[in-house]
Amino acid sequence: MPEAPPxxxxxxxxxxxxxxxxxxxxxxVSAKTxxxxxxxxxxxxxxxxxxxxxxxxxxxxxxNHLARDLRYGSVTNTVAFVIGDLTNPFYFAVAAxxxxxxxxxxxxxxxxxxxxxxxxxxxxxxxxxxQRVRALLMVPIASDQSYLExxxxxxxxxxxxxxxxxxxxxxxVVLANSDGTAEAVRALIRLGHRRIAFVCSPAAxxxxxxxxxxxxxxxxxxxxxxxxxxxxxxxxxxxxxADSVRDLLAMxxxxxxxxxxxxxxxxxxxxxxxxxxxxxAFIGFDDFELADAYGISVVAYDPAELGRTAAQLxxxxxxxLTGPPRHVEIPxxxxxxxxxxxxxx
Amino acid sequence: MPEAPPxxxxxxxxxxxxxxxxxxxxxxVSAKTxxxxxxxxxxxxxxxxxxxxxxxxxxxxxxNHLARDLRYGSVTNTVAFVIGDLTNPFYFAVAAxxxxxxxxxxxxxxxxxxxxxxxxxxxxxxxxxxQRVRALLMVPIASDQSYLExxxxxxxxxxxxxxxxxxxxxxxVVLANSDGTAEAVRALIRLGHRRIAFVCSPAAxxxxxxxxxxxxxxxxxxxxxxxxxxxxxxxxxxxxxADSVRDLLAMxxxxxxxxxxxxxxxxxxxxxxxxxxxxxAFIGFDDFELADAYGISVVAYDPAELGRTAAQLxxxxxxxLTGPPRHVEIPxxxxxxxxxxxxxx
DNA sequence: CGACTGTATGTCATCGTTGACATTAAAACA
DNA sequence: TGTTTTAATGTCAACGATGACATACAGTCG
Numbered sequence: 001m002p003e004a005p006p007x008x009x010x011x012x013x014x015x016x017x018x019x020x021x022x023x024x025x026x027x028x029v030s031a032k033t034x035x036x037x038x039x040x041x042x043x044x045x046x047x048x049x050x051x052x053x054x055x056x057x058x059x060x061x062x063x064n065h066l067a068r069d070l071r072y073g074s075v076t077n078t079v080a081f082v083i084g085d086l087t088n089p090f091y092f093a094v095a096a097x098x099x100x101x102x103x104x105x106x107x108x109x110x111x112x113x114x115x116x117x118x119x120x121x122x123x124x125x126x127x128x129x130x131q132r133v134r135a136l137l138m139v140p141i142a143s144d145q146s147y148l149e150x151x152x153x154x155x156x157x158x159x160x161x162x163x164x165x166x167x168x169x170x171x172x173v174v175l176a177n178s179d180g181t182a183e184a185v186r187a188l189i190r191l192g193h194r195r196i197a198f199v200c201s202p203a204a205x206x207x208x209x210x211x212x213x214x215x216x217x218x219x220x221x222x223x224x225x226x227x228x229x230x231x232x233x234x235x236x237x238x239x240x241x242a243d244s245v246r247d248l249l250a251m252x253x254x255x256x257x258x259x260x261x262x263x264x265x266x267x268x269x270x271x272x273x274x275x276x277x278x279x280x281a282f283i284g285f286d287d288f289e290l291a292d293a294y295g296i297s298v299v300a301y302d303p304a305e306l307g308r309t310a311a312q313l314x315x316x317x318x319x320x321l322t323g324p325p326r327h328v329e330i331p332x333x334x335x336x337x338x339x340x341x342x343x344x345x
Numbered sequence: 346m347p348e349a350p351p352x353x354x355x356x357x358x359x360x361x362x363x364x365x366x367x368x369x370x371x372x373x374v375s376a377k378t379x380x381x382x383x384x385x386x387x388x389x390x391x392x393x394x395x396x397x398x399x400x401x402x403x404x405x406x407x408x409n410h411l412a413r414d415l416r417y418g419s420v421t422n423t424v425a426f427v428i429g430d431l432t433n434p435f436y437f438a439v440a441a442x443x444x445x446x447x448x449x450x451x452x453x454x455x456x457x458x459x460x461x462x463x464x465x466x467x468x469x470x471x472x473x474x475x476q477r478v479r480a481l482l483m484v485p486i487a488s489d490q491s492y493l494e495x496x497x498x499x500x501x502x503x504x505x506x507x508x509x510x511x512x513x514x515x516x517x518v519v520l521a522n523s524d525g526t527a528e529a530v531r532a533l534i535r536l537g538h539r540r541i542a543f544v545c546s547p548a549a550x551x552x553x554x555x556x557x558x559x560x561x562x563x564x565x566x567x568x569x570x571x572x573x574x575x576x577x578x579x580x581x582x583x584x585x586x587a588d589s590v591r592d593l594l595a596m597x598x599x600x601x602x603x604x605x606x607x608x609x610x611x612x613x614x615x616x617x618x619x620x621x622x623x624x625x626a627f628i629g630f631d632d633f634e635l636a637d638a639y640g641i642s643v644v645a646y647d648p649a650e651l652g653r654t655a656a657q658l659x660x661x662x663x664x665x666l667t668g669p670p671r672h673v674e675i676p677x678x679x680x681x682x683x684x685x686x687x688x689x690x
Numbered sequence: 691c692g693a694c695t696g697t698a699t700g701t702c703a704t705c706g707t708t709g710a711c712a713t714t715a716a717a718a719c720a
Numbered sequence: 721t722g723t724t725t726t727a728a729t730g731t732c733a734a735c736g737a738t739g740a741c742a743t744a745c746a747g748t749c750g
Contacts, residue, residue, distance in 0.1 A: 017419070017499055019736055030700050035738060043697055060495040065475045066419050067736035070411045070705050074362070078455070078476070086444055087649070089634070092437030099431055099458055108476065110423070111456045113444055130410045131423070131453065150405040154362055263634075270638050289434075289608075289633045293615050304432070364706055375730050380708060388727055412706035415735050 018059035027055035038063055069132070078108045079314060080128040082138040084116040090263070090286065090303055091139065094161060097307025098137060105315050107134065118142040129156065135314045140165050157317035159310050163206040164327065171317060173310045173328045177210035178217070180299040180332035184259050184283040185218035187334055192344035193257040193281060194222070197230040197248050199241050199269055200261025208233070211261045211285060230255055241268025249276055256344045257281035263288055270296070283340035285332075297340030301332040363404035372400035383408055414477070423453045424659060425473040427483040429461040435608070435631065435648055436484065439506060442652025443482060450660050452479065463487040474501070480659045485510050502662035504655045508551040509672065516662065518655045518673045522555035523562070525644040525677035529604050529628040530563035532679055537689035538602040538626060539567070542575040542593050544586050544614055545606025553578070556606045556630060575600055586613025594621055601689045602626035608633055615641070628685035630677075642685030646677040 020031040020038070027034065029048060036044050037052040044052075055061075069076050081098055083091045099109045112128060114120045121142040128136070135157040136148070146167035148158055158165070160172040181198070188196050198215045200208055212233065219227050229251075232244035241264070248255055249272075258273075258280055260266040266284035273280055284291070287300035309328055334340075365376040365383070372379065374393060381389050382397040389397075400406075414421045426443055428436045444454045457473060459465045466487040473481070480502040481493070490513035493503055497514065505517040526543070533541050543560045545553055557578065564572050574596075577589035586605070590613065593600055603618075603625055605611040611629035618625055629636070632645035654673055679685075 015499065020738090021736080031736085032701080032738075033699060035736095036699090039738085043699090045698065048698080060499065062471070062475055064415075064419055064477060064736050066411055066415045066421070066477050067705090068738080070409075070415055070707095070735090071737050071739085073705070074409055074411050076411070086441035087438070089434050089437060092434060092440070093432070095437070095456065096431035096458075099456055100460075103458065108455050108457060108473070111440065111444055111454050113441075113448070115445075126407070128453070130407055132409060132411050154360065154405065267635060267638065270635060274638060288635060290612060290615060290635065290639075293612065293619060294635075294639060365708090366706080376706085377708075377731080378729060380706095381729085384708085388729090390728065393728080409706050412735090413708080415705090415737095416707050416709085418735070 017064075018056075018061040019064070020061075022059055023052060023055045023061045026059060027051045074132045076132050076134050077106055078110055078131070078133050079135045079137060079311075080110045080112060080125075080131075080133040082112050082114060082121070082124060082128070082136070084114050084139055084141040086111075086113045093303030094307040094310075097302075097304030097309075098311045099307075100304075101308045101311035102315070107315070114141055116141065122147050135159070135318060137161060137310055137314055139163065145170070155321055157314050157321065159314045159317070161306060161310050169325050171313045171326045171328075173306055173313065173330060174210075175207070175301055175306070176329045176331050177207050178214035180285060180301070180334075181211045181214035181259060181261070182218040183214075183332070183334045184285070184297075184299050184340065185215050186221070187336070187340060188257045188259070188281060188283065189218065189222045191257075191281070191341065194224055194344070195230065195253060195255040196224075196257045196259060197232065197245075197255035198227070198259050198261060199232045199234075199244050199248075199265050201234055201241050201264040201268065208261065215259060233261075241265040242272040243268075245269050245272035246276075249278055249280070254278065255280065257283075257340075257342075260284040262286055266296075266298070279342060279345070281340055281342040281344075283334070287335070292337055295338035297337045298335055299332050300335050301330055306330050362409075363401075363406040364409070365406075367404055368397060368400045368406045371404060372396045419477045421477050421479050422451055423455055423476070423478050424480045424482060424656075425455045425457060425470075425476075425478040427457050427459060427466070427469060427473070427481070429459050429484055429486040431456075431458045431460075438648030439652040439655075442647075442649030442654075443656045444652075445649075446653045446656035446660070452660070459486055461486065467492050480504070480663060482506060482655050482659055484508065490515070500666055502659050502666065504659045504662070506651060506655050514670050516658045516671045516673075518651055518658065518675060519555075520552070520646055520651070521674045521676050522552050523559035525630060525646070525679075526556045526559035526604060526606070527563040528559075528677070528679050529630070529642075529644050529685065530560050531566070532681070532685060533602045533604070533626060533628065534563065534567045536602075536626070536686065539569055539689070540575065540598060540600040541569075541602045541604060542577065542590075542600035543572070543604050543606060544577045544579075544589050544593075544610050546579055546586050546609040546613065553606065560604060578606075586610040587617040588613075590614050590617035591621075594623055594625070599623070600625065602628075602685075602687075605629040607631055611641075611643070624687060624690070626685055626687040626689075628679070632680065637682055640683035642682045643680050644677050645680050646675055651675050 020034045024031045024034045034052050036042055037049050079102055081095055102109050112124050114124050118141050129151060137159050139162050140160050144167050145165040148168050152158055158170040160170050162174055164172040185196055216227050258269055260269045263286035284296060284298040287298045291298055365379045369376045369379045379397050381387055382394050424447055426440055440456060447454050457469050459469050463486050474496060482504050484507050485505050488511060490510040493513050497503055503515040505515050507519055509517040530541055561572050603614055605614050608631035629641060629643040632643045636643055
């Protein structure tokens with residue numbers, strides 16, 4: 001039985017793609033000489049170079065990077081970025097930062113998504129590694145990344161973004177989550193607030209917990225120890241952020257301020273607050289479009305910087321695989337725009 | 346003179362990467378047999394298969410896709426998406442749609458940016474073609490794409506997004522720009538508005554003009570022929586959308602309604618309107634986060650659908666390069682949320 | 691003038707994988 | 721038992737580019 005061609009069909013091109021040999025034939029030289037011209041290296045007569053370049057132009061020659069990379073030990077100039085949820089604008093901004101930084105080093109970015117399914121993470125990553133990506137940038141979503149340990153030993157740098165890896169030695173870049181919420185809460189406390197709620201939509205466990213930790217710590221500093229009443233951490237399928245807020249406002253002693261744990265929560269909270277007559281202070285985590293126009297105070301940061309930093313880490317790792325893993329924290333800053341500057345009643 | 350290795354250095358991996366031959370050696374079979382096992386094809390004894398799989402696992406073998414693709418005529422499973430400005434969330438949503446659709450066909454997406462510099466478009470595209478991308482998706486930004494004609498003839502499908510290509514036969518997917526603004530303007534006219542302004546920040550010429558065309562046409566239908574007084578089309582470096590609005594409101598007969606030509610303009614207009622006491626109706630083009638929370642009416646569409654459609658086009662083109670170019674229009678829809686439903690004074 | 695230097699070019703092998711074809715051995719059959 | 725069939729595996733070449741090495745020829749020098 002003859003073995004089948006690859007599954008995906010492709011209409012045969014009108015003319016075959018030119019190779020070094022084709023160009024050489026037309027220019028009356030060997031493929032190697034053409035290669036020399038293309039690489040711009042060693043000695044070639046100006047006349048020969050001219051003839052070769054003309055032939056290359058005629059045949060629309062383009063060096064085959066696949067072949068070149070294979071020759072060079074299958075080291076490509078492509079870096080993969082694996083995201084969970086592509087529709088989250090946060091990741092896009094991160095991707096933008098990555099792409100820009102990689103481009104400065106002549107590297108390309110492959111974008112792949114796991115569709116927020118932890119089980120597909122390994123599958124997606126494996127597929128990318130078969131493509132011989134030079135390095136791996138990822139937002140870990142599975143509960144374990146130990147499956148990458150072998151690849152790491154084989155020399156593929158791995159940098160985790162937004163959350164650290166689990167059971168894998170890898171560099172990581174995360175936000176100063178805890179400091180971010182702590183700063184927001186402290187600002188509210190300075191304004192006299194004590195009943196401060198924390199609302200967070202389903203978020204990755206790590207960022208979720210870190211932001212909650214900062215919230216609790218800042219309140220503890222102010223002498224408020226029992227914060228659980230004001231915490232609304234929604235699990236998938238639970239109440240929405242908007243419902244949580246309605247619920248909070250209906251309490252006997254409703255919160256005078258609300259901190260949202262991520263942009264999805266902000267959206268829900270703002271929806272609910274606009275329906276209500278109460279004058280509740282609000283600070284969100286994550287900036288969003290027109291937040292300034294509407295005077296919404298937020299804990300912001302630069303997602304592009306997250307990406308850029310991750311890309312820098314990965315590039316430096318390509319040159320030096322040795323040394324302990326590095327963990328970088330991207331600072332956040334509180335942007336006061338009014339909604340978070342209302343004093344306690 | 347010995348020729349230099351490629352510019353980018355890479356620390357040598359601790360252990361070399363296993364090949365089919367390595368696995369074969371360990372399993373006591375030839376590389377070809379291992380290949381058969383990996384491809385899951387033709388006849389291999391269960392015992393041999395077992396031995397091979399065990400050896401592969403031991404050596405952490407991973408098929409080298411570079412070599413495979415080279416063998417198969419350098420046809421990769423990677424599609425490139427070239428964007429001008431990565432920081433525009435619009436493109437991200439498009440990219441998300443593309444990635445998702447391509448993944449359904451086992452294809453990967455490389456994302457590359459031209460940083461909104463028309464001159465770099467050709468350079469970026471050429472670099473991608475050397476990577477032997479299977480197809481090209483792009484938001485054209487240069488004033489001419491004829492440099493791709495040769496590549497098209499060589500069998501690389503090209504699909505343009507958001508704007509058609511210039512001097513190149515290629516499929517394209519664009520928004521129903523003209524219909525979108527026309528619908529918005531007609532809605533305002535029905536509410537009694539006649540003095541309707543159109544504000545647009547620097548935008549790509551094509552979408553810009555199309556949206557303006559729809560605006561003019563709808564007004565002409567209502568008998569308003571001289572619209573230039575209400576048109577504020579900003580060139581790069583000119584007045585901001587916010588300034589334009591202040592300017593408009595200072596007129597003797599200020600507009601009673603404003604339509605924004607894109608999301609950047611919306612942002613500027615809303616900033617200016619919030620400062621002013623006037624009760625001006627407003628409809629934006631492009632939806633944005635929390636627009637619903639703030640009751641902003643917009644002409645919306647699904648950017649992901651744009652991407653998905655483009656990906657579908659490109660996939661179908663891979664199977665059949667013949668046939669005339671296809672031009673798909675993604676419909677828009679007016680989402681009334683209040684700001685655009687204020688009657689004329 | 692012959693040995694030597696250096697420049698321009700060519701030949702060959704290789705990167706890892708897989709079709710085409712060859713070979714081996716066991717099973718099936720006359 | 722000898723011949724044919726079939727399954728399992730191996731050998732080889734090729735995809736395109738490029739290092740290592742070889743060759744050819746012009747120019748230089750003692």
